[in-house]
Amino acid sequence: MSFIKQKEFAIILFVLPLLFLLFNYYTGIAEPAASELINWGSYLWNFSMIIGTYSLFRVHGTNIAKKGKDWSYSVVIFISFVTYFVASYVSPDVFKLILDYIQTPIMLTIWMGGFATLTMVFRGARTKSYLGVLLLLGSIFTVLRMAPIGPLIWPGFHTIGMWINDVPNMAVMRAITIVMGVGLIATLVREILGKETHYLGD
Amino acid sequence: MNVVGEFIFAAIILMIWSVLYKNNPFYKLISSMSVGLMLAFWLKGGIDAIIKDVLRPALLDMNLARFAVLVLGVVMFLRFYKGLAFASKWPIAILAGVGTAIATKGAIPTMILSQIKVGSFVSSDILGNVNNVLIWIGVISTLVYFMFSFKHGPVVGGISKIGQVYMMIAFGVIFGQYVYGTSVMAQMLYLLKYPGYYATIIAVLVLAASIVREKNKTKPAEETKA
Amino acid sequence: MLPGKNFDLIIFLLTVAGMYLFMRKAEGGRLPNIRSIPLLEELDSIIGRAAEMGRPVHYTTGYGGLHDEWAVMCVAGLAILSKVAEMCGKYRVWLQFTCFRGYLVPIGQDILKTGYEKGGAPEMYTPDMVTYVGEDQPAYIAYIMDYFMTERPAVSMVFGAIQAEMNNILMQAARVNAISLAGTPRLYYQGKMALMCDYCLLGEELYVAGASITSDPVHLGCIEAEDWFKMGIIALLVIAAIFTTLGMENVLQSLINW
Amino acid sequence: MTEKKKWYNISMDVQDSLVYFILILLCGTVVLYPLGIPLNVTKETREYYDALIAVPEGGVILYDEAYMVQSYVTGSEITMFRMMFDLIREKDVKLIIVSSCVDGPLGGAMIDKLLAEGVDKTGTTYGVDYVNFGWLPGFELVLSSISKNIQTVTMNDAYGTPISQIPMMKDLTTADIDVFCFSCSVSADPWMRQWGPLHKPILMSGGSSLIAQAMPYYESRVLTAYLNGARGLAELEQIYGKFTIATALMDATNLASLYGIALILYSNIRYQMGRRKMQ
Numbered sequence: 001m002s003f004i005k006q007k008e009f010a011i012i013l014f015v016l017p018l019l020f021l022l023f024n025y026y027t028g029i030a031e032p033a034a035s036e037l038i039n040w041g042s043y044l045w046n047f048s049m050i051i052g053t054y055s056l057f058r059v060h061g062t063n064i065a066k067k068g069k070d071w072s073y074s075v076v077i078f079i080s081f082v083t084y085f086v087a088s089y090v091s092p093d094v095f096k097l098i099l100d101y102i103q104t105p106i107m108l109t110i111w112m113g114g115f116a117t118l119t120m121v122f123r124g125a126r127t128k129s130y131l132g133v134l135l136l137l138g139s140i141f142t143v144l145r146m147a148p149i150g151p152l153i154w155p156g157f158h159t160i161g162m163w164i165n166d167v168p169n170m171a172v173m174r175a176i177t178i179v180m181g182v183g184l185i186a187t188l189v190r191e192i193l194g195k196e197t198h199y200l201g202d
Numbered sequence: 203m204n205v206v207g208e209f210i211f212a213a214i215i216l217m218i219w220s221v222l223y224k225n226n227p228f229y230k231l232i233s234s235m236s237v238g239l240m241l242a243f244w245l246k247g248g249i250d251a252i253i254k255d256v257l258r259p260a261l262l263d264m265n266l267a268r269f270a271v272l273v274l275g276v277v278m279f280l281r282f283y284k285g286l287a288f289a290s291k292w293p294i295a296i297l298a299g300v301g302t303a304i305a306t307k308g309a310i311p312t313m314i315l316s317q318i319k320v321g322s323f324v325s326s327d328i329l330g331n332v333n334n335v336l337i338w339i340g341v342i343s344t345l346v347y348f349m350f351s352f353k354h355g356p357v358v359g360g361i362s363k364i365g366q367v368y369m370m371i372a373f374g375v376i377f378g379q380y381v382y383g384t385s386v387m388a389q390m391l392y393l394l395k396y397p398g399y400y401a402t403i404i405a406v407l408v409l410a411a412s413i414v415r416e417k418n419k420t421k422p423a424e425e426t427k428a
Numbered sequence: 429m430l431p432g433k434n435f436d437l438i439i440f441l442l443t444v445a446g447m448y449l450f451m452r453k454a455e456g457g458r459l460p461n462i463r464s465i466p467l468l469e470e471l472d473s474i475i476g477r478a479a480e481m482g483r484p485v486h487y488t489t490g491y492g493g494l495h496d497e498w499a500v501m502c503v504a505g506l507a508i509l510s511k512v513a514e515m516c517g518k519y520r521v522w523l524q525f526t527c528f529r530g531y532l533v534p535i536g537q538d539i540l541k542t543g544y545e546k547g548g549a550p551e552m553y554t555p556d557m558v559t560y561v562g563e564d565q566p567a568y569i570a571y572i573m574d575y576f577m578t579e580r581p582a583v584s585m586v587f588g589a590i591q592a593e594m595n596n597i598l599m600q601a602a603r604v605n606a607i608s609l610a611g612t613p614r615l616y617y618q619g620k621m622a623l624m625c626d627y628c629l630l631g632e633e634l635y636v637a638g639a640s641i642t643s644d645p646v647h648l649g650c651i652e653a654e655d656w657f658k659m660g661i662i663a664l665l666v667i668a669a670i671f672t673t674l675g676m677e678n679v680l681q682s683l684i685n686w
Numbered sequence: 687m688t689e690k691k692k693w694y695n696i697s698m699d700v701q702d703s704l705v706y707f708i709l710i711l712l713c714g715t716v717v718l719y720p721l722g723i724p725l726n727v728t729k730e731t732r733e734y735y736d737a738l739i740a741v742p743e744g745g746v747i748l749y750d751e752a753y754m755v756q757s758y759v760t761g762s763e764i765t766m767f768r769m770m771f772d773l774i775r776e777k778d779v780k781l782i783i784v785s786s787c788v789d790g791p792l793g794g795a796m797i798d799k800l801l802a803e804g805v806d807k808t809g810t811t812y813g814v815d816y817v818n819f820g821w822l823p824g825f826e827l828v829l830s831s832i833s834k835n836i837q838t839v840t841m842n843d844a845y846g847t848p849i850s851q852i853p854m855m856k857d858l859t860t861a862d863i864d865v866f867c868f869s870c871s872v873s874a875d876p877w878m879r880q881w882g883p884l885h886k887p888i889l890m891s892g893g894s895s896l897i898a899q900a901m902p903y904y905e906s907r908v909l910t911a912y913l914n915g916a917r918g919l920a921e922l923e924q925i926y927g928k929f930t931i932a933t934a935l936m937d938a939t940n941l942a943s944l945y946g947i948a949l950i951l952y953s954n955i956r957y958q959m960g961r962r963k964m965q
Contacts, residue, residue: 009292010292013292013295013299014295014299015299016299017300017303018299018300018303021303021304022306022440025303025307025433026430026433026436027429027430028430031834032835035831035834035835036267036838038300038304038827039255039827039831039838039839040267040274040296040297041296041297041300041301041824042251042822042823042824042827042828042831043251043252043268043271043275044274044275044278044294044297045823045824045827046248046249046252046275046823047252047274047278048293048294049823050245050248050249051281052563053245055530055563056241059530059563070230073231073233073234076231076234076238077238077241078238079238080234080237080238080242081238081239081241081242082242084239084242084243085245085246088242088243088246089246097204097207098239099243099795101207101210101211102214102235102239103239104211104755104759105210105212105214105215105218106214106232106235106236106239106566107236107240107789108388108389108755109214109215109218110218110233110565110569111565111566111569111595111596112219112222112569112573112596112599113384113592113595114389114709115222115386115706116595116596116598117380117381117384117595118705118706118709118949119599119602119603119702120381120599120602120620121946121949121950121953122701122702122705122949123599123602123603123953124602124620124624127623128626131366131367131622132370132622134367134370134374135374135377135623136374136623136954137371138370138371138372138377139375139377139378140374140947141378142374142375142378142379142382143381143943146378146379146914146915146917146943147382147939148724148725148920148936148940149940149941149943149944152723152724164371165375165898166901166905167333167336167337167340168336168375169371169375169901170337170902170905171338171340171341171344171368171372172340172341172344172371172373173372173899174317174341174902174905175340175341175344175348175365176344176615177314177902178313178314178658178661179632179654180615180875181309181313182314182654182658183613183654184306184313185309185310185440186653186654187302189447189650190451191302193451195451195646196646221570221574222702222706223703225570225574225578229570233567234567236564236566237564237566237567240790241564243790243791244791246791247790247821247823248823251821251823254846255841255842258842300827301827304827304830304880305876308830308879308880308882308883309879310436310439311433311436311882312879312883312903312908314439314661315435315436315684316684316906317902317906318661318664318668318684319906320668320672320677322672322673322677323669323672324673338669342665345661345662346662348631348632349655349658349659350462350636350651350655351462351463351651351652352463352655353463369618369622369630370622372898373619373622374619376615376618376619377619377622377623379897379898380619381943381946382894382915382943386709386713386942387713387717387935387939387942388759388760388935390710390713390938391717391760393714394714394718603702615899616873616896
């Protein structure tokens with residue numbers, strides 16, 4: 001019984017499905033079991049999401065109970081969660097209304113993408129070295145290649161833009177894809193050997 | 203055409219934009235509402251999927267595999283019970299194992315092997331040859347830039363400097379596409395259409411009022427200082 | 429064996445064996461000598477400048493935590509945090525660490541406490557140097573946009589698994605003229621970092637910086653193994669170039685799809 | 687005597703709000719009064735159109751809707767759905783719609799909205815010509831189970847009917863699927879890793895900021911064709927003939943890009959001037 005409590009048992013439970021899926025990938029044996037195990041992954045992910053929700057409510061619950069900082073906004077979180085969750089099961093048309101007229105504008109605007117772009121362009125373009133100038137040239141030609149107005153001003157923008165996209169960008173993206181692939185395998189090796197146990201949360 | 207809905211749509215956009223001026227209760231309200239709504243949205247998706255693919259097959263059709271998933275899912279909730287908290291790590295370990303396996307098994311063929319393609323240097327069209335040589339040099343110099351355990355002498359340093367030049371142009375392409383792709387067009391549409399522009403007018407008035415109040419608050423302070 | 433996967437398996441087994449050997453070598457004490465990372469050298473002078481300006485330093489490790497697949501990036505970010513905390517102790521600068529996950533709060537507080545003690549200013553450390561704003565991105569972005577405008581930090585540091593909030597952090601750091609440092613392997617943000625930051629860690633440099641600070645043998649061994657793997661890829665590229673010029677590219681192609 | 691403030695030395699915060707105000711003004715006017723700048727159709731969009739049209743008689747298309755909220759608002763993904771439903775009518779094609787959207791169930795809501803209002807479904811019956819799996823959590827796990835066996839992806843579809851009772855899904859395997867389409871906003875890597883080894887035509891559409899990263903896959907033929915972001919959607923509408931908001935927003939995007947470039951040049955030149963004056 002004590003062995004089950006050890007961390008090693010959890011590492012074994014991590015390594016076994018991993019090796020089985022790799023074995024199935026290379027040999028193609030036990031195909032139905034492999035696809036069942038992959039589906040298990042997404043269903044367990046659902047359960048872990050419910051736990052994440054519970055931990056967030058604990059944080060905001062104590063915040064309300066202790067009347068901590070901005071506790072009134074924690075109340076807003078609870079109210080909006082309950083109304084939206086109940087509406088999704090009880091009355092679908094209220095759910096659609098909230099989705100179309102409240103959640104959609106929030107998701108459309110909350111990340112402030114448009115303004116972040118402008119500040120970066122306006123403030124960031126102060127290049128200190130020739131590398132920065134190269135970066136700006138690359139982005140200017142890319143924007144003019146993609147904007148329909150670019151070729152109207154000078155058709156050369158499209159040809160140079162395409163060249164930048166096809167040669168330097170292709171080379172670097174290929175190299176970075178290779179580097180990322182190697183990084184993935186390195187992480188896998190560390191996890192198989194039990195040196196990397198982030199999933200145990202320690 | 204739900205007029206009230208469209209007005210609320212525009213009002214929420216303006217409330218979020220107000221954080222550019224200063225963090226204010228409007229933005230905090232919307233930000234916390236987004237937390238609650240997003241949570242409910244995700245939870246409904248997750249619970250529907252669990253009912254659809256785990257509960258119904260496990261309990262109604264007695265599918266043994268899905269029953270095991272149900273047990274593992276319930277075991278995950280033991281983390282709040284001191285005695286059996288160690289057991290709650292098992293399902294998460296299995297989940298992490300499956301996730302790592304499918305991410306890595308596809309990595310070698312697509313991310314590494316299919317990248318080792320070199321265009322011919324001696325084909326008919328000259329420009330194609332030059333481009334292929336430049337791509338080949340670019341891939342090798344960028345890989346050399348990402349080598350850390352080799353001493354950066356004159357040769358290796360020079361090659362990685364070439365790699366840096368390639369990378370800056372390529373990152374310029376990524377930044378250029380971000381600048382082109384990200385814009386406030388879709389939001390503008392709603393701020394200037396029929397019910398939306400009332401919200402815009404109200405927002406401009408509120409902004410002007412707060413700027414004026416801000417000026418009055420700081421001016422008397424300066425007079426006392428002078 | 430499924431057709432077309434034999435070469436794939438050979439490369440996989442070679443990599444796993446190579447990484448295991450280099451890890452064993454690094455754990456045996458023979459650590460690889462990693463080339464200097466320009467950003468780590470400049471950290472000292474940057475925090476010195478922050479001390480002259482008398483304004484705080486802001487540090488965050490971003491949206492990724494220790495429980496998901498971005499754990500490696502977050503661990504490297506925390507390693508750099510320990511070095512920054514030590515320097516902030518030395519120059520007596522207030523270091524504000526904004527974290528995104530509940531379990532990072534105690535970890536952050538321990539790192540800051542030991543950092544300030546090592547730096548020689550243990551009395552300067554207070555637990556509320558670590559702020560936790562909840563697990564959601566919009567709340568995190570709102571807090572950061574507010575913090576930068578009110579506190580106006582001198583230095584903004586972002587190391588770890590960053591997502592959409594990187595745009596807002598770089599935006600606000602530029603608006604308050606803060607010295608901006610950033611490092612993340614996520615490809616999508618390399619362009620923004622290279623343009624907006626004074627010093628940045630491109631691609632895998634974050635892992636190397638984290639590992640060289642903690643001199644953790646496992647990661648250092650992996651880094652050296654990856655370098656040899658990349659050397660192998662370059663060799664394959666050279667062979668591929670020779671084959672294609674000789675007009676025999678299908679030979680290599682058949683080997684890869686063997 | 688303090689130096690008289692030049693017009694460009696006003697405080698940085700005011701300059702920032704000025705920059706934002708000009709953007710709002712610029713895009714606002716263009717959105718209301720479109721300039722109608724002509725849009726030339728590029729090679730990539732033509733390739734995408736031909737690859738989608740070239741699905742064999744009675745073939746199967748799988749469409750993974752995982753794009754961000756942008757397309758939910760502007761509905762710009764509608765052209766692909768219209769083309770696919772035309773194919774159902776003309777070439778008796780089967781269509782599987784699924785959403786592995788990493789941003790949550792919005793992908794499922796997106797499909798329901800397009801199927802309900804956007805597409806005319808005359809002559810096609812649900813369950814025989816097309817099936818909607820709805821949003822499936824797990825992102826890359828869903829893509830992996832699709833590449834392994836389409837039957838086990840989910841037990842029942844978005845409306846609750848079990849897969850076994852859907853006539854179209856009777857003994858349908860992943861090998862029968864002829865064209866894989868996906869629209870995504872994050873990065874194309876997961877799709878390439880999972881669907882690449884199947885060696886079937888893969889078509890990408892979605893955000894424009896992930897095309898640079900997908901170029902190696904496009905060049906090594908893992909990715910067959912791609913749409914050039916919002917501009918690609920507008921071009922596809924030009925080829926297809928029916929227009930939506932995507933084309934209307936094109937003019938505003940044009941001016942916003944020029945405005946961005948003008949800002950880059952302006953701030954760079956002013957910075958270099960300032961540095962030279964300091965030396």
